[in-house]
Amino acid sequence: MSGDRRVYLREDDVHLVDVRCGSTGPGWTPPRPAPVFGLVLLQGGVLRGRVDGVEHVLDSASVYVERLGAEQQFAHPLGPDAFTEIVLSAPRVADLLGGDLAVPEGLVMVTPELSLAHRMLLARARQGAEPFELAEATARLAALVFARLAPDRADSGRPASAAARRRLADDARAALAAEPTIGLTALSRAVGASPHHLSRVFSAVTGTTLTAHRDRLRLARVLDRLSGGERDLAGLARELGYTDQPHMTRAVRTTTGLPPGRLRALLTSPETAL
Structure with missing residues (x-):
């Protein structure tokens, strides 16, 4: 699918994209083979799809599973649409389906858990979450979809x-x-x-999640370095994989209630020594 695309995650095996489709015409798009394996989750509205000649209604309570090579067309009966697209590599799809690359046909009806996972992922992406967190959350969301699509195969791994x-x-x-x-x-x-x-x-x-565990490890590294009197906070942020120093400061303040500079003062003060 095409449109105004904002890519939040681009890794070898998965892309996470926020799409605003500008098409307003009532007719069908020209038929073309799907270029990727993907999951399309509408954020609102209605989209009509024609896949290998079979028509479907797509809405925010369903997930369209895009199968590589399937001939597809789309129509926008209510005007422009917004949707989240998760593009998956063939190995990632096979992994989610117990090692078999054949993707079953049909839509996936969303559960409250799946709907919340989608919205939380989108919110964190728009808030600038790190790639590690987005990759883990995207993997969990894709797994929820495939567990609904083919539960026996999704559990086999x-x-x-x-x-x-x-x-x-x-x-x-x-x-x-x-x-x-x-x-x-x-x-x-x-x-x-x-x-x-x-x-x-x-x-x-x-x-706990991998993301939360990783963040705890990074916080421990920050505290250890601050205890040693570290003053190059920008360099420390880069070394530990934070986006920048303000990102590290926000993370530390959220966890401890104090910014790095104040923590350094407390941790190096003679009055705090045992």
Whole structure:
């Protein structure tokens, strides 16, 4: 689909795009094969789709699963539309479907959980969330969609035992401790699991998301460096993978209630020493 596209996440296996479609004509777009595997989640309004000759009504209570190569046309009966598009690589689709790349036809009807996950992802993207957080949230949302589309196949990739799940979570924790700035895709490759499976297993084993765990590790690094009197806050922010110094300051203040400069003063003051 085309339109005014704002790309929030662009990785090898997944793109997250906010689209404003400017088409206002009542007729159908010319037929063309779908160029990608994708998930289209309307933010409001109604979109009509014709996929391999079969017509569908798409609305904000459904998800259109775009199958690579399927002939598709669209019409905008109520005027311009806004939607979220998640573009997935073939390996990522196969992973979400138990190793089989064949994508079942049909729409996915959204659940309250899926609808909230979509809106939360979109809100965090618009607020400027980091790629790691967006990648994990996008993986969770895509997994929810495919679990509705093909539940038996989506469940087939679960680790076989509690011990295997613990090992995977431990491996991820070790990798993050060694390099808290690592991206989600690189982390997944390092532990030999897909982002979707890694995120799901990590949350189940530890009770927290990969993003939250990574943020705690980075905060610990910040506090350690501030305890040593670190004054180059801009350099520290770059080193730990924050967007910039203000981003690090907001993250630290949100977690501790104090900005880095004040924390440094407290942590290096003789009166606070044991």
